[in-house]
Amino acid sequence: MENITLTVKGMTCMGCVKSVKNVLAPIPGVAVVDIVLESGQVAISFDPTKAGPDQFKTAIQDAGYEVVGNG
Numbered sequence: 001m002e003n004i005t006l007t008v009k010g011m012t013c014m015g016c017v018k019s020v021k022n023v024l025a026p027i028p029g030v031a032v033v034d035i036v037l038e039s040g041q042v043a044i045s046f047d048p049t050k051a052g053p054d055q056f057k058t059a060i061q062d063a064g065y066e067v068v069g070n071g
Ligand SMILES: [Cu+2]
Pocket: 011, 012, 013, 014, 015, 016, 017
């Protein structure tokens, strides 16, 4: 299992947090999604043989949010 933390811009309420969680959680290989609204930090635990950061970024962007960085 690997961990990555992405910084996401555009989340303004718990509804946004839920939306981002809902697009990441169904991706095969994603085990845990932990989001801090205030800082925009999205921590993801995942199986690197099944999923990867590019996929997470695309899913978040498709949901209407901006990925501004790792960490
Ligand atoms: Cu919102």
